[in-house]
Amino acid sequence: MDLPKHDSPHLHLVVATPEELLAQQNANSTEWRGTLSLEAYLRREEHLLDLPLTRNGGLTAWMLVYTPPDSESRQVISGCESIKKRALVAKGGKVEDGVAHGVASVFCPPKFRGKGYAGRMVEEVGKRLEGWQVEEGKRSAFSVLFSDIGKEFYARHGWKPFPSAHIALPAKSTERERGMPAVRLLKDGDLAELCEADERLMRGNLTRTSRSSSRSTVAMVPDPATLQWHAAREDFVNGELHLCEGSLQDRRGAIVGDEAGSRVWCYWTRLWTKPQDEAPSTLHITRLVIEDEENPSKVNTIAALLRAAQSEAKASGLDEVQLWNPSETAVAAFHQLDPKVEVVQREKESIASLRWYGEGSWDDVDWAYNEKYGWC
Numbered sequence: 001m002d003l004p005k006h007d008s009p010h011l012h013l014v015v016a017t018p019e020e021l022l023a024q025q026n027a028n029s030t031e032w033r034g035t036l037s038l039e040a041y042l043r044r045e046e047h048l049l050d051l052p053l054t055r056n057g058g059l060t061a062w063m064l065v066y067t068p069p070d071s072e073s074r075q076v077i078s079g080c081e082s083i084k085k086r087a088l089v090a091k092g093g094k095v096e097d098g099v100a101h102g103v104a105s106v107f108c109p110p111k112f113r114g115k116g117y118a119g120r121m122v123e124e125v126g127k128r129l130e131g132w133q134v135e136e137g138k139r140s141a142f143s144v145l146f147s148d149i150g151k152e153f154y155a156r157h158g159w160k161p162f163p164s165a166h167i168a169l170p171a172k173s174t175e176r177e178r179g180m181p182a183v184r185l186l187k188d189g190d191l192a193e194l195c196e197a198d199e200r201l202m203r204g205n206l207t208r209t210s211r212s213s214s215r216s217t218v219a220m221v222p223d224p225a226t227l228q229w230h231a232a233r234e235d236f237v238n239g240e241l242h243l244c245e246g247s248l249q250d251r252r253g254a255i256v257g258d259e260a261g262s263r264v265w266c267y268w269t270r271l272w273t274k275p276q277d278e279a280p281s282t283l284h285i286t287r288l289v290i291e292d293e294e295n296p297s298k299v300n301t302i303a304a305l306l307r308a309a310q311s312e313a314k315a316s317g318l319d320e321v322q323l324w325n326p327s328e329t330a331v332a333a334f335h336q337l338d339p340k341v342e343v344v345q346r347e348k349e350s351i352a353s354l355r356w357y358g359e360g361s362w363d364d365v366d367w368a369y370n371e372k373y374g375w376c
Contacts, residue, residue, distance in 0.1 A: 003066055003077070006116030010069060013124040016061040016079065024063065024079040028107035035241060035272050044236045051232055052225040057133065059083050064121035077117045078108035080125060083376050084133050086221040087141045088202065089358065090368075093211035095203050098141030100220055101129045102376035106145070123157045130357045139357050142218055142365075146375050147351040159353035160362040162370060164346040167334050168322045169306060171283070171313035180304040185312075186253040186265065188231070194255075194265060195224050198289050206368065216358055217366045222267075222287045222373040227252070230269040230286055230373065243272050244316040253285075254308040256301045264290050264301045267373070268309060270316050279349070280319035283309055286373040293329055302333035324372045325352075350375065 004010050016024065025045050026038070033041035049059060060082045065074040080103055087100035103125060108118040129143045147154050151161040176183065186194070199221055210217050220226075231252060238244050248270075255265035266288045272281045288305075290298055309321045323330060326343065334341050352370050356362040 003075075003112070003115075006120045008066075011064055011066055011077065011117075011120060012074075013121060013128060014063055014065055014074075016063045016076075020063055020076055020079075021061040024061070024076060024107065027109055028079070028105060031107060032105060035237060035274055040236075040240045044233070044240075047236060048229070048232060051229050053085075053229040054083060057084075060132070062121070062125050062128075064117060064124070077112055078106075078121045080104065080106040080121065082125065082129060082132070082143070085226065085374075086223055088206060088219045088221060089141050090206035090210035090217045090219075091213075091215070093207055095206050095210070099134050100141055100218075101132065101143040102220075102374070103129075103143055103145040104376045119153070119157055122154065126158045126355050129355075142357055143355045144220070144374060145353050147353055148349050150348045151351050151353070154351075154353050159355045160365075162352045162354055162367045163325055164351045165326070165343050166322050166324050166346065167326050167331060167341055167343045168282075168320045169310055169334060169338060169341060170320050171316075171318050172310040173314045174307050174311055176304065176307060179300065180307065181256045181301055183254050183256055183304050183308040185251050185308070186255055186267070188249045188252060190255070191227055191252060191267070192224050194289070195222060195227065197260065197263075197291075198222060198287070201289065201291060202369065209368075215364050215366055216356075216360070217368050218354070218356075219368045220374045222369070222371075226373055227267055227286070229376075230267075234270045237272060238270070241272070244270065251312060254305050254312075256304055260291070262292050262295075264288075264298060264305060266305050266309070268312070268321075269372070270313075270318060272318070281317065283313035283316060283318045283321045284372045285309060285321065285323040286375075287369075287371050288323060288326075288330060290327075290329065293327070298329055299332045299336060302330055303336045306333060306337055322372075325370050 029038050029041050063079045064077045067074045082101045082103050085100045087098040089096050089098050130139050253267035257263035267286045269284050269286050273279050313321050356365050
């Protein structure tokens with residue numbers, strides 16, 4: 001079948017049928033299945049569709065299709081997914097709830113690349129998401145994606161690249177050092193209360209910091225549904241490949257302190273890569289929460305969490321521990337453990353990018369809490 005140019009009126013953005021989604025997953029498996037077999041990857045994707053974050057339309061599969069003139073058949077050219085997420089938007093000391101969308105699994109088969117089809121699709125998806133899954137008369141706050149092809153392509157189609165940095169420590173079996181506080185590992189049952197406390201802290205910080213600014217500050221909410229989605233991914237891989245002994249349900253992160261208002265905790269997720277992959281197998285700290293960040297003792301407290309993360313990474317067969325977009329306090333904690341580690345500014349992989357649907361331009365927007373939990 002001869003295909004039209006990328007600006008043809010016979011190309012349409014549609015919501016995929018289940019059959020089209022399955023065919024797309026088969027096609028994109030070489031890009032996204034990682035350590036899984038094709039059969040296991042397809043089962044994982046089916047499993048991930050039935051989680052609180054994604055079920056009942058939480059995940060939408062989009063396809064750019066070609067419908068020839070005078071024909072009812074259509075050919076899929078490229079595809080992607082979007083996941084509806086809870087968002088916060090702060091301006092002038094006021095915080096409002098909103099809808100955000102995470103764009104993921106952007107894929108165009110090699111035979112269709114270089115023809116402008118992927119650009120046509122993501123541009124149309126970006127526009128469609130502005131009014132997607134919101135009340136009549138309202139619009140989404142923003143959409144995000146994490147580019148693995150650098151900054152320029154998605155910037156041309158409406159997504160502004162935001163800071164995409166990380167800092168890392170090697171996996172290491174270690175005991176708690178003298179002078180460090182005790183650390184407790186987090187279980188699944190701990191997460192709901194901590195998510196609620198984190199959201200209260202977020203709202204308070206956004207209210208306070210936005211009072212003296214004319215800019216909009218946005219954030220995605222690290223709620224239980226989001227954490228469960230990340231956990232389900234690592235649980236499935238570990239269940240298939242038995243990479244880590246014991247139940248991961250008792251090792252979702254770590255916390256120091258029991259008194260609300262003075263605690264520090266983090267969630268993490270494991271990403272195992274293939275031996276031939278350039279990227280290391282990594283324990284990603286998806287969210288670091290510091291209830292009293294101005295307290296100077298928090299540097300040592302975070303260092304204790306990082307030691308626990310290093311031990312967990314080693315026990316899980318991973319190479320390193322990584323934190324995205326660390327604060328000055330977090331960087332100081334990393335340096336306490338290893339003065340030589342540096343913050344790395346990513347230029348190609350996992351570039352955090354945001355498309356703004358509110359008033360003004362994306363240059364008037366700050367993205368707060370731009371951490372790994374927002375990735376999809």
